[in-house]
Amino acid sequence: MNEQQMEDLFHFYGHEDLYKRFKTPLYVTGLLDDSEAELLEDFFDHFTLERSILFDEFRFWFCYFEVSKRGMDGTSPYYT
Numbered sequence: 001m002n003e004q005q006m007e008d009l010f011h012f013y014g015h016e017d018l019y020k021r022f023k024t025p026l027y028v029t030g031l032l033d034d035s036e037a038e039l040l041e042d043f044f045d046h047f048t049l050e051r052s053i054l055f056d057e058f059r060f061w062f063c064y065f066e067v068s069k070r071g072m073d074g075t076s077p078y079y080t
Contacts, residue, residue: 007019022058031063032062046065
């Protein structure tokens with residue numbers, strides 16, 4: 001996912017303030033670089049984020065969500 005897609009999704013889901021705080025850490029870590037936009041949308045649909053959340057917490061929950069969608073062995077328990 002590119003930077004503009006990330007920014008648009010954060011804004012669409014009302015997380016403009018988080019994007020402003022997380023923009024640099026997202027770039028440096030590359031957390032969302034290989035993720036599809038749909039995964040971030042799904043994450044925002046299923047998680048309620050506090051305004052005070054730290055980047056490390058966001059990264060933990062996003063990675064947790066990603067692994068749960070994909071499964072530990074690389075296959076998805078939700079999609080066949």
